[in-house]
Amino acid sequence: MKTKTNNTADTLILLALRLITYAIVLVIGYILFDIVKNGASALNWQFVSSFPRRSGAAGGIFPAIVGTLYLVVGTIAVSLPLGIGGAIYLAEYADQGRFNTTIRLAIVTLAGVPSIVFGLFGLGIFVLFCGFGPSILAGSLTLACMVLPTIIVASEESLRAVPKGFRDASLALGATKWEMIRTNILPYSLSGMITGSILGIGRAAGETAPILLTVAAFFLPRLPKSIFDQVMALPYHLYILATQHPEADRIRPMQYGTALILLLLVLGLSLGAILIRTHFRKKFRW
Amino acid sequence: MVEQSLYPNYPQDLEMVITASQVDFFYGATQALFDISLLIPAKHVTALIGPSGCGKSTFLRCLNRMNDTIPHSRVEGEISINQKDIYTPDTDVVELRKEVGMVFQKSNPFPKSIFDNVAYGPRIHGEKDPRRLAEIVEQSLQQAAIWDEVKDRLHANAMGLSGGQQQRLCIARALAVGPKILLMDEPASALDPKSTMRIEDLIGELRTNYTIVIVTHNMQQAARVSDYTAFFYEGRLIECDATPKIFTNPRQKQTEDYITGRFG
Amino acid sequence: MSRSRKQHITDKAMRLLLVGAASASVLIVCLIFLFLFKEAGPFALKPGLGKLMDSQWIPVSFQEEHFGVGPLLSGSALVTALAMLVTVPISVLVAIYIAEIARPGEREFLKPFIEILASIPSVVLGFFGLLVVAPIVKTFFGLSTGLTALTGALLLSLMAIPTIISLSEDALVSVPYALKNASLALGASHLQTIFRVTLPAALPGIVAAVMLGIGRVIGETMAVLMVTGNSAILTASPLASVRTMTATIAAEMGEVPFGSVHYQALFWIGIILLVITFFLNIIAQRVLKKYGMMK
Numbered sequence: 001m002k003t004k005t006n007n008t009a010d011t012l013i014l015l016a017l018r019l020i021t022y023a024i025v026l027v028i029g030y031i032l033f034d035i036v037k038n039g040a041s042a043l044n045w046q047f048v049s050s051f052p053r054r055s056g057a058a059g060g061i062f063p064a065i066v067g068t069l070y071l072v073v074g075t076i077a078v079s080l081p082l083g084i085g086g087a088i089y090l091a092e093y094a095d096q097g098r099f100n101t102t103i104r105l106a107i108v109t110l111a112g113v114p115s116i117v118f119g120l121f122g123l124g125i126f127v128l129f130c131g132f133g134p135s136i137l138a139g140s141l142t143l144a145c146m147v148l149p150t151i152i153v154a155s156e157e158s159l160r161a162v163p164k165g166f167r168d169a170s171l172a173l174g175a176t177k178w179e180m181i182r183t184n185i186l187p188y189s190l191s192g193m194i195t196g197s198i199l200g201i202g203r204a205a206g207e208t209a210p211i212l213l214t215v216a217a218f219f220l221p222r223l224p225k226s227i228f229d230q231v232m233a234l235p236y237h238l239y240i241l242a243t244q245h246p247e248a249d250r251i252r253p254m255q256y257g258t259a260l261i262l263l264l265l266v267l268g269l270s271l272g273a274i275l276i277r278t279h280f281r282k283k284f285r286w
Numbered sequence: 287m288v289e290q291s292l293y294p295n296y297p298q299d300l301e302m303v304i305t306a307s308q309v310d311f312f313y314g315a316t317q318a319l320f321d322i323s324l325l326i327p328a329k330h331v332t333a334l335i336g337p338s339g340c341g342k343s344t345f346l347r348c349l350n351r352m353n354d355t356i357p358h359s360r361v362e363g364e365i366s367i368n369q370k371d372i373y374t375p376d377t378d379v380v381e382l383r384k385e386v387g388m389v390f391q392k393s394n395p396f397p398k399s400i401f402d403n404v405a406y407g408p409r410i411h412g413e414k415d416p417r418r419l420a421e422i423v424e425q426s427l428q429q430a431a432i433w434d435e436v437k438d439r440l441h442a443n444a445m446g447l448s449g450g451q452q453q454r455l456c457i458a459r460a461l462a463v464g465p466k467i468l469l470m471d472e473p474a475s476a477l478d479p480k481s482t483m484r485i486e487d488l489i490g491e492l493r494t495n496y497t498i499v500i501v502t503h504n505m506q507q508a509a510r511v512s513d514y515t516a517f518f519y520e521g522r523l524i525e526c527d528a529t530p531k532i533f534t535n536p537r538q539k540q541t542e543d544y545i546t547g548r549f550g
Numbered sequence: 551m552s553r554s555r556k557q558h559i560t561d562k563a564m565r566l567l568l569v570g571a572a573s574a575s576v577l578i579v580c581l582i583f584l585f586l587f588k589e590a591g592p593f594a595l596k597p598g599l600g601k602l603m604d605s606q607w608i609p610v611s612f613q614e615e616h617f618g619v620g621p622l623l624s625g626s627a628l629v630t631a632l633a634m635l636v637t638v639p640i641s642v643l644v645a646i647y648i649a650e651i652a653r654p655g656e657r658e659f660l661k662p663f664i665e666i667l668a669s670i671p672s673v674v675l676g677f678f679g680l681l682v683v684a685p686i687v688k689t690f691f692g693l694s695t696g697l698t699a700l701t702g703a704l705l706l707s708l709m710a711i712p713t714i715i716s717l718s719e720d721a722l723v724s725v726p727y728a729l730k731n732a733s734l735a736l737g738a739s740h741l742q743t744i745f746r747v748t749l750p751a752a753l754p755g756i757v758a759a760v761m762l763g764i765g766r767v768i769g770e771t772m773a774v775l776m777v778t779g780n781s782a783i784l785t786a787s788p789l790a791s792v793r794t795m796t797a798t799i800a801a802e803m804g805e806v807p808f809g810s811v812h813y814q815a816l817f818w819i820g821i822i823l824l825v826i827t828f829f830l831n832i833i834a835q836r837v838l839k840k841y842g843m844m845k
Contacts, residue, residue, distance in 0.1 A: 010741045017647040021660065024644055024711065028667045031678055031708075085571025093568060095357030106575040112762070112831035113582065113824060114769020116796045120803075120820040124585035128808065145578050152575065165394030169456070172352060172388035173407040173463055174380045176561035183410070184396055199669075206671025209771040209796070213803055235673045235772075242677050243776055252681075259674045270669050274662075380554050 032263075039260025042253035048261065051221040052232075057247050059221075061258055066223055067136075067231030068265065071215065072205045074140025074227070075147060079201070082144070083151025084193050090152065091159035092167075092181055111149035115209040118146045122214040137227040139215025146210055147200045154196025158189040191280040195273040202269030206262060208235040218244075234262040293325065295528040296514070303328040303467065303497050304349060309363035311344055313356065318344045320521045322363070326514075331489060331498045333512035333529065335505060337544065340518040342501045346469050349499065350386040351379050367467070384411065387460035391472040393452035395444035395459070400427075400436050403444045403455060407463035422462050430458035431488050450481025454488065468492065470500040474507065486511050505545060509533050517541045586824060590817035597811065607793075609802065609812045617815040619822065625699070625792035629774060630767050632703030632788055637710045637767075638760055642749075644711075645718035645756075650744050661716075668712035676776035679705040684777055691789055697779035700788040705773040710763040717762065721755020722748060754841035761834035765827040771796040795819045 050060035086103070094100040122142030132138040162185050170180035208216075216236035224231045238258045242248060248255075304326035311319035319341045326332050334342040347353045348361055351372065365372055372382055384407075395403050404423040405413075413419055423440070427433040432454040436447070444455055453473060460468060470489070474482040489498060489511045502508050508515055509529060516526040517536075525538045536542045593599070597617075604618025648660050683704055684696030725748050733743040749756075779791025799816050806813045 007739075010739055013741055014651065017643055017651060020640060021644045021647040021652075024640065025660070025663060027708070028663065031670065031675070032666070034678060034682060035674065082571050082574050085568050086574060089568040089572035093565065094572070102576055103572050106579045108831055108835055109579050109828060110575055112765050112769075112827045114771070114796060114827055116769065116771040116799050117582070117586070117820050117824050117827075120589070120799065120817060121582045121585055123803070124589045124817075125581060128589075129585070145582075148575060148578065163394070165390060165392055166396060167355070168352065168388075168390055169394045169396070169459070170406075171355065172350060172383055172390075173410065173459065174383040175410050176380055176557050178561045178564040179410055179557065181564075183406070188397065203669055203671075206669075206673065208671070208673045209800055212800055235671055238677060239673050239772060239776070242680060255677065259677050262671055263674055266669055266671055267666065378554060378558075380557060 035256065035259050035263055038252070038256035039263075042257030043260065047257055052219065053221070055219050055245065057245065057251050057254065061232075061234070061237060061254075061261065063221060063223055064232040064234045064237040064258070065261065065265075067216075068205055068234045068262075070136050070224065070231060071139050071143060071211065071233060072201060072269075074136055075143040075201055075204055076197075078140055078144035079147050079151055080194070080197055083148050083197060084155050086148075087152045087155030087159060087193065088181060088185075091156045092177070092185065107149045107152055110145070111153075113146075115146060115207055116212075118142055119210040119213040121145070122210060127214055132228060134213075134215050134217075134230050135228045136215060136224060136231055139211045139231075139233075140227075142210045142214045143204045143207065146207070147197075147204045150200030150203075151193075151197040154200065155189075155193035158192030158196055159185060161192065162188050192277060195277040195280070198273040199270050202266050202273070205269065206235055206266040208239055211236060212239075234258060234265065238262060293526070295531050296325075296327070300330075301328045302326065303368060304499075305364075305366045305369075306345075306348075307364050309345070309348065309361065309365060311341070311348060311353070311362075312360045314358040318521055319348075322523045324516055324523055324526055326497065326499060328497045329493065329495070330513040331493050331500060331511055332514045332516065333508035334499065334501045334516050334518060335503065335508050335544075336518035336524075338503060341521040342516075342518045343471055345518070346471055346499060346501050349467075349469055350383050350388055351377075352388065354379065384463050385465055386467045386469060387463060387465035388469045389453070389457050389460055389471065389473045391475055393449060393456050393476070395447070395452050395455050397443060397445050399441045400444045400447070400455060401440040404459050404462045406459060411463065426458040426462040427455075429461050429492070430454045431484070431491070432458060448481070450477050450484060453477060453481070453485060457485075457488065457492075465496070467497045467499070470498065472501050472503065475502070475504070482507075505533075517544065519544070582824065586817055586821050590814050590821055592809075593811060593814035593818060607798070609806075609815065615812070617811070617818075619795070619815075619819060622793060622795045622798050622819065623822070625778070626768055626794040626796070628699050628788070628792055629702045629706060629778065629794055630764060632700060633706035633710060633767050634760065634764060636703065636707040637714060637763060640707075641711050641714035641759075641763075642718055642756060645715045645722055646744060646749070648715070649719045649722035650740075650748065661719075664712050664715055667708060668716075672709060672770060672772040673776075675705055675708060676773040679773060679777040687789075693789060695779060695791065697777055697791055698789050699778055699792045702774040702778035702792070702794070703788070705777060706767045706770055709770060709773065710767050713766055714759045714763040717759030718752070718756045721752040721759065724755065725751045754837050758834040758837045761830050761837070765830040765834075768830075769796060769823060769827055771800050775800050795823055 047060045048065060049062050051062055053059035090100070090103065094103070119142065122138055122145070126132050126138035126141050127134055166184045167180055170184045171177070175183065211233055215230060216233045217230040218240060220230060220232050238255060241251060241255045241258060245251065302325040306322055306324045309319055309322040310317060322345060334346060336342050344353065348365060353359050353361065361373055367382070367385065371377070396406065398406070401423055404426050405419045408419060408422050413422070424433065427436060432451060435451060444452065447455060457473075474485045477485065486507065489500065492498060500512065512529045514526065515529045515532040517524045517532065519540055525532065525536060525541045527537070532541065533545060536545060603620070604616045606616040606618050607621050608616040648657055652660060679701060684701050686696070687693070687698060687701045688696030729747055729751060730743055733747040734740070738746065774794045775797035778794065778797065799819055802812070803816055806816065
């Protein structure tokens with residue numbers, strides 16, 4: 001009899017767990033559905049290809065798309081070499097010394113710094129101290145600092161996936177450490193490092209707080225001429241349209257359209273990275 | 287050269303190429319080798335045997351300084367190759383490893399073509415001429431007795447070879463650099479009996495031109511392929527002698543116990 | 551020989567370069583502390599750090615400005631506490647389902663799908679909160695506005711859920727099979743094993759996951775800025791409008807003159823945030839390390 005009650009209770013608990021899990025799935029599904037459904041009706045070629053008018057109440061969001069892409073490229077250009085280089089050091093050179101511990105502590109700390117604090121930091125150092133002003137350069141550098149830990153962690157994981165035997169064989173043939181890395185580690189881990197990093201950078205593309213203080217322009221219906229120019233950016237543009245705009249209640253389609261484009265950009269980057277990774281995982285098997 | 291008191295059964299005119307004297311090895315605070323003194327004769331096969339964890343592989347990896355890659359490891363004592371101490375600060379590890387090739391327990395071809403695997407070493411050391419590279423590759427593959435099996439698919443990925451072929455490819459890859467000494471760390475332990483036999487035959491052929499040091503925990507293998515055998519136990523060298531002597535009439539009780547299968 | 555020399559020089563140079571790249575993280579952390587204190591610094595002399603203890607935050611005023619971070623701190627604490635109250639039970643239960651109950655195919659779907667939530671930009675979630683969640687809260691509780699601490703907490707909870715699920719799941723999965731099998735062998739049912747053996751064994755990992763989740767929630771800016779209503783008042787009511795530390799910085803930094811007292815006060819808020827998240831992080835790492843759950 002005891003087992004019987006136990007079984008009923010077990011079944012109920014299992015059911016409850018499943019319900020909670022799928023409730024979360026449903027909520028996520030609804031968020032995506034809401035943004036996609038409302039955003040899709042606002043989307044058209046003119047919306048993504050033309051300049052905004054009336055403070056963004058009309059026209060398109062072309063400069064914001066371009067601005068975000070510039071920021072993504074700038075962030076990649078700074079953070080990828082630095083992050084991959086750091087990961088190579090940690091995976092291939094560092095032993096359990098104090099220097100290594102310090103670096104790991106720094107990475108963990110950096111990963112926990114709130115994005116708005118990165119914004120303050122970027123404002124203090126890049127915008128004011130370095131004198132870059134609010135610019136693509138200052139924004140990219142700020143975002144790069146923010147994604148650095150993600151890139152290092154992803155890259156290190158990819159490096160550690162390369163079998164130890166390759167390293168031994170390479171060194172035993174008389175390769176120097178760097179030759180070993182260049183010829184026998186990087187070719188097999190680079191794709192993993194880059195895709196892992198893009199996942200992190202995709203998230204940075206959707207961040208608002210760090211660019212709020214370092215780069216984003218409220219309304220700037222032209223394209224930047226240099227890295228010292230300010231740009232509009234999708235996340236900030238959405239924030240402005242949704243909360244700061246005098247006509248906020250009447251331009252819902254504009255807002256949804258912007259949200260959808262931003263979502264597509266971020267998820268697209270992530271999805272692309274995941275697909276590339278699967279492709280390369282199939283290519284290199286050992 | 288040969289100290290008769292220590293090596294009574296070695297021919298007196300035997301040329302010794304590797305000399306280890308009073309070698310201690312530490313992993314951090316743990317000592318793995320104690321006071322190892324051992325001579326290794328040129329153009330012969332020397333087998334290092336002993337139960338797992340006895341230090342035979344550690345000693346082997348001291349000979350081409352592969353242990354350098356282990357953090358917090360430390361070597362004391364002296365190891366000389368051709369009368370040159372290989373642990374002096376000005377030793378060029380790259381040059382050393384060109385002289386002293388190594389084959390590992392688990393075959394580890396690179397996920398490149400067969401040709402590129404063998405050409406890897408020469409390329410690193412600056413050989414660019416494609417004709418010369420092709421020559422080296424063919425020669426090395428022939429020496430490693432695998433040429434006939436792969437000559438039609440040199441540009442196929444090496445990962446497609448069988449386990450035994452992969453290991454012979456790794457031997458060819460090591461030979462391509464032109465070493466005088468070949469270190470083999472249980473080269474056949476992961477292979478089936480037939481592939482093992484081919485590797486053993488190959489070792490028999492290579493001994494005319496190379497000094498070979500092989501680690502094995504297969505005593506029959508040691509008896510079959512080696513001329514001299516060193517028995518390691520708990521980080522110490524117990525006994526070193528001509529292989530037939532070790533296997534028929536060892537001087538030390540511990541060696542006898544191990545050979546007769548009382549432990550290990 | 552000259553070739554080999556060149557090899558060694560390249561090797562040394564690359565090593566140096568890589569050490570440099572690795573040091574960048576350390577340098578950035580130091581610079582963050584340095585520049586935050588540099589910008590915030592003068593405030594400590596005039597008007598003095600005591601001003602931060604004020605009970606009100608009225609940074610712009612014709613009479614006397616007040617820079618009390620108390621109301622902001624309480625705003626952050628309230629929103630965070632509410633968010634964790636919702637997040638922790640849900641996340642742990644979902645993690646249990648994914649790690650211990652779901653079929654392999656189901657897991658392959660659930661894990662990446664929940665990951666999607668983590669990659670939705672916070673401003674998009676904030677926007678969703680503004681248009682969908684806030685009206686629901688407003689109608690449900692019969693309020694005059696849906697922009698409340700609770701609304702913010704719900705959105706933050708959405709953001710923290712994927713992190714805590716994923717880390718808790720790691721902790722659950724890392725519990726040795728031997729332990730689970732021992733329990734099953736003693737006649738415990740699958741669920742008894744989960745709740746009496748697996749979950750307690752994974753607890754340190756889950757605690758660390760929660761700490762990291764709190765760190766993330768406290769530092770989140772955009773969603774709370776958009777939906778909490780932003781009144782800087784001292785309250786414990788989930789249905790009141792509050793203003794968090796992060797939202798204050800984001801909302802006010804754009805309008806202050808650089809170098810002013812108000813500007814410096816905002817940097818002090820940044821420092822407080824940094825210190826809080828720093829310690830949460832350190833404690834979480836300690837917990838993970840102590841119980842050998844470091845990856």
